[in-house]
Amino acid sequence: MPSSYSLVIASSQGQKRREIRLELAEDAWHGRFQAMGSPCELVCEAKKRHEALELTELVAGEAWRIEDKFSRYRAGNVVHRINTAGGRAVEVDDETADLLDFAVTLYNLSEHRFDITSGVLRRAWHFDGGDRVPSENIVSDVLRLVGWHRADWRRPFLQMPSGMEIDLGGIGKEYAVDRCAGLLREQGSSACLVNFGGDLAVSRAPEGRRSWKVAVEGDAEGEPAHLIDLKQGALATSGDARRYLLKDGIRYSHILDPMTGWPVPDAPRSITIAADTCVEAGMMSTLAMLKGAQAEPFLRAQDVVFWCRR
Amino acid sequence: MKRTVGVGAMTILLCTGCSSMGVEPWERDVLAKQEMQLTTDEIEAATDDHIYFSKEASSGGRGFGGGGCGCN
Amino acid sequence: MSQKETHSISVALAAATCTLLGSGISATVDAQEEPAWDFNTSLLYYGEDGDRVKDFSVSAIARRMFIDDRYLTLGLTIDGLTGATPSGAIRQDVAQTFTRPSGNAAYSVAAGVLPLDDTFKDTRLALTAGWQQPVGDTSQVSVGASASKEYDYLHLGVNAKFARDFNQRNTTVSAGIALSMDSLDPVGGAPAPFSPMLDVGDTSNRLGDQDKDVLDIVLGVSQVISRDLVVQANYSYSKSDGYLTDPYKVLSLVDGTSGDTLLRSIAPGVDGPSHQFLFESRPGERTKHSIFGQAKYYMNGKVLDASYRYMSDDWEIDSHTVDLRYRIPFGANRYLEPHLRFYTQTDAEFYRLSIPDSLPLPGHASADYRLGNFDAITAGLKYGWRTRNDNEMSVRIEGYRQTGSVPADQLIGNQVSRDNFPDLNAIIVQFGYRF
Numbered sequence: 001m002p003s004s005y006s007l008v009i010a011s012s013q014g015q016k017r018r019e020i021r022l023e024l025a026e027d028a029w030h031g032r033f034q035a036m037g038s039p040c041e042l043v044c045e046a047k048k049r050h051e052a053l054e055l056t057e058l059v060a061g062e063a064w065r066i067e068d069k070f071s072r073y074r075a076g077n078v079v080h081r082i083n084t085a086g087g088r089a090v091e092v093d094d095e096t097a098d099l100l101d102f103a104v105t106l107y108n109l110s111e112h113r114f115d116i117t118s119g120v121l122r123r124a125w126h127f128d129g130g131d132r133v134p135s136e137n138i139v140s141d142v143l144r145l146v147g148w149h150r151a152d153w154r155r156p157f158l159q160m161p162s163g164m165e166i167d168l169g170g171i172g173k174e175y176a177v178d179r180c181a182g183l184l185r186e187q188g189s190s191a192c193l194v195n196f197g198g199d200l201a202v203s204r205a206p207e208g209r210r211s212w213k214v215a216v217e218g219d220a221e222g223e224p225a226h227l228i229d230l231k232q233g234a235l236a237t238s239g240d241a242r243r244y245l246l247k248d249g250i251r252y253s254h255i256l257d258p259m260t261g262w263p264v265p266d267a268p269r270s271i272t273i274a275a276d277t278c279v280e281a282g283m284m285s286t287l288a289m290l291k292g293a294q295a296e297p298f299l300r301a302q303d304v305v306f307w308c309r310r
Numbered sequence: 311m312k313r314t315v316g317v318g319a320m321t322i323l324l325c326t327g328c329s330s331m332g333v334e335p336w337e338r339d340v341l342a343k344q345e346m347q348l349t350t351d352e353i354e355a356a357t358d359d360h361i362y363f364s365k366e367a368s369s370g371g372r373g374f375g376g377g378g379c380g381c382n
Numbered sequence: 383m384s385q386k387e388t389h390s391i392s393v394a395l396a397a398a399t400c401t402l403l404g405s406g407i408s409a410t411v412d413a414q415e416e417p418a419w420d421f422n423t424s425l426l427y428y429g430e431d432g433d434r435v436k437d438f439s440v441s442a443i444a445r446r447m448f449i450d451d452r453y454l455t456l457g458l459t460i461d462g463l464t465g466a467t468p469s470g471a472i473r474q475d476v477a478q479t480f481t482r483p484s485g486n487a488a489y490s491v492a493a494g495v496l497p498l499d500d501t502f503k504d505t506r507l508a509l510t511a512g513w514q515q516p517v518g519d520t521s522q523v524s525v526g527a528s529a530s531k532e533y534d535y536l537h538l539g540v541n542a543k544f545a546r547d548f549n550q551r552n553t554t555v556s557a558g559i560a561l562s563m564d565s566l567d568p569v570g571g572a573p574a575p576f577s578p579m580l581d582v583g584d585t586s587n588r589l590g591d592q593d594k595d596v597l598d599i600v601l602g603v604s605q606v607i608s609r610d611l612v613v614q615a616n617y618s619y620s621k622s623d624g625y626l627t628d629p630y631k632v633l634s635l636v637d638g639t640s641g642d643t644l645l646r647s648i649a650p651g652v653d654g655p656s657h658q659f660l661f662e663s664r665p666g667e668r669t670k671h672s673i674f675g676q677a678k679y680y681m682n683g684k685v686l687d688a689s690y691r692y693m694s695d696d697w698e699i700d701s702h703t704v705d706l707r708y709r710i711p712f713g714a715n716r717y718l719e720p721h722l723r724f725y726t727q728t729d730a731e732f733y734r735l736s737i738p739d740s741l742p743l744p745g746h747a748s749a750d751y752r753l754g755n756f757d758a759i760t761a762g763l764k765y766g767w768r769t770r771n772d773n774e775m776s777v778r779i780e781g782y783r784q785t786g787s788v789p790a791d792q793l794i795g796n797q798v799s800r801d802n803f804p805d806l807n808a809i810i811v812q813f814g815y816r817f
Contacts, residue, residue: 024335047334098402105398109391178403205412207339213416215449226415227447233411274413279399284392302392305413332552332606340609345685345709345717346678348604348614353424353441353814354778356459361428365784365806367727367753368701370618371674371691374560374598378528379506380535 018064020056022049028206031056035063036071036173038197042180045190045206055189059180063196066176070099070168072119082158082166089152089159097155099168099175106171106283107148113290114283117160118258119167120145125263127254131247139261146258174236174282177201181234181278193230201234201278216272216307226307230274236281238289239270239309255289266293274305348372420445422816430808433498435465450516455526457510466500468804470631470749471659472736472797473497474643479656483630485570485585488653496804499630501569506532520547528562537564543600552606562596568629575663576743579632581654587661592625610680620670632659633749638740641795660737662748670695685709699753701727715768721780723760729753735788735802751804756786762810773817780810 023030029052031042042059046052070079082090092100106114124134124142145163152159160166173196180194184203191204193212206212211229216237228235238255245252253267267289275281284304288295299306333341340346349355355372363369364381426439441459448454469480479490483501491497512526521544528539543558566572571588573579580587602616634643635658643657676689687707694700702725709719730753732746762780769775784806793802 028335102398102402105394109394109398175402178399182403205409211412211414227418227449229414229416231412231414232409233413235413274411276396276409276411277399277403279402280392280395283395283399287391287395304392305411307415331608332549333609335550337609338606340680341606341612343680346612346680348612348676348678350687351422351776351814352443353422354812356457357424357426357439357441357812361782361810362725365752365782365808366701366725366758367695367697367699367730368670368672368691368693368703368725370598370600370620371616371672371693371703372676372689374541374558374600374618378508378530378537378539378562378564380504380532380566 020060022053022056033060036067036176036196040196042192042194044192055184055192058183059194062180062183063176066172070172072167079166079168087162089157092156092158099171100153100158103171110287110290112259113257114286115146115148115258116166116168117148117151117164118146118256120165121256121261125256127244129244131245133245133247133252143261170286173199174278177278199236199278199282202230202232205231233274233276234278234281235272235274236278236285237270237272238285264290264292268295268308268310270309271295272307418446425813427811428808430465430806433466433500435463435467438462452515455512459508461506463502463504466498467502468751469497469499470662471497471634472643472802473800481579481582481655483569485583488582504532506530521545534568535566537562554604556602558600560598564594566592566625572625572629573661575627576660579655579659581648581652594622594624594626597621611677613677616674618672622668624666626666626668627662627664628750631662631748631750633662633734633747634736635660636736636738636794638738639795641797644739663746664748665746668695668697683711698731699727717766719764721762721764725758727756729755729789735792735797738794751786754786754803755789756784758782758784776814778812782808782810
């Protein structure tokens, strides 16, 4: 019988309770917690329970730190300050600056389709599986607040017109996964797999078995599309399993084209990428999704390991 | 006959009583190897079962009695 | 976008990621999709010496894995059998003639030669299907069905097994049950027990189709003793009901003093047996008990597999089987595995070399050497290797030898000096391929 162990610790905010659950299943420890809106898990081959707990606390701590720092919803953090600056310049720290530099690179690599200022489009689009597709007027209204070219980024100062916002949700989770994998490697600890809601990375190849086994979900019924043996590296999945709109037989994926304000036409239902790091895997799958109908040829040209579902 | 049943039952009871024996989950690396499975090769085991069922008066033991053919 | 331009995206992305993440060195990705299907195939040749049985067989087992450790297994075997098998009649110093089981023709056996019936050219097709899945956290259930068809025999069966883990999966207890419903339609019809072998064309002693039902129950426990040692013990119970006789086997009716087979008079122009033979008769029921124990021991890369089985039944047959395999790896990709098996059994209560006419007919009788008193030894060697595309191939060659004897109190007159028990020598060659 798997033994269950619950530890409740207070977050840095003081009031909020964040829980870690530790479970021994098969031949590895599973440390579970909630972060960045996803169920997160650390699978590790620790010999002792206390080592598994320490590693899970390490990973959860880093995940919550990143969530608290870059979440849109937390008043007072750097993103909130940027989004409520009302046209004034905001000075950011090194970590935030590194992420913004990275976002710029992606903005250029994607021919301006990956744009961290496109988050405001959520005011027009609500991807809840229903059929409420917004009108052209609403979309073009919001579109006036989208466009990195309108922002002025000179490290370490970011200035944007009033009403514009940045949203690091497209990078945040993968970044957290890689940060955690890096911390685990630095510790020289037992082999671990960091899995934040399907975006995952390996700290070290496992010893107790040939490779980590990852099941990539297929359609809603829970039958996996693919069973993958992951020995090293990372996996990330972009998909619209729960976030889409369906109207008049047309499926609108949640991948929005910031140039038009509308969903990218003919985007695949799901793309899973295997790469050296979770950030690369995640960004590659996002870039491919943005290519719509051209996703597969694009990925083949990149010579990257991928699974694509339409 | 009764003796066979008795020995069999005792062996099973003896083993279920061995709750302190065994390995921790992370020590199962050797046991997970293909060559350490109780039946390493299914087809080879089925082939042997079938041959010996056809040529001898005993069958099974490891699994079901086999048979299901006109060979004996 | 040209190939070169698009490929540079992944390069640029890798560089940008490196800048972002700093020095957290990660290894190159190694990800492979696990194939949904697993196949295990084999080609088998079994050959007894002389004119005796030869068998070619092709087998395949396909397993498909679904998420959460659920499996579907499908199996297929095709067998082609030729060659002759001892009919149960004893050898004589004169030639003998027999009617074929079909009743349509006769065959002769020279003086001094063990009578073999070579009627068996048969093809068999066998299919199995099984489903296995976990139940809760600690248990597993599997169900299956099997069917096989050959010219004169149809088998249908179902089976189910339940297993439960204890002590962090170190102990597993299992219980299984299998039911077989078989029917026989022997060539020419099943002969009435103890009826005489008749002339060609005479089928007056024939019965219709016959049925045979078998119930098997297996109770087992397996236990991990240490990191390198796992053991298993099973108790099996088997109950057969119905037509358990071999419809093609006979016994020679012999003179109570000389032990020679009685002659038979045949009408002129008629083909038929030259001597008197009776078709065998076995009980309509058989209950078997077995206990089986196995240990697998890992010794620094080599694996020893040792097992023992004791079987006892209400036909008064007792048997012991000892099976030893020792796998020796060479490097990461090859292994040799010598194999030794010892087997011994005592004869069935109704096993007879022949029926003397001076005694009343026994309740049941069979001269089938497979119910007799014999020892057998198997010695073989298996060689296995991993192919370039990471699949497994293997080949094994084995020799099987049976040597038996008839209980001295059954030998009469001239039989004492003859070589009565048909020894068996067979070679087994099997190729395997798993992918």
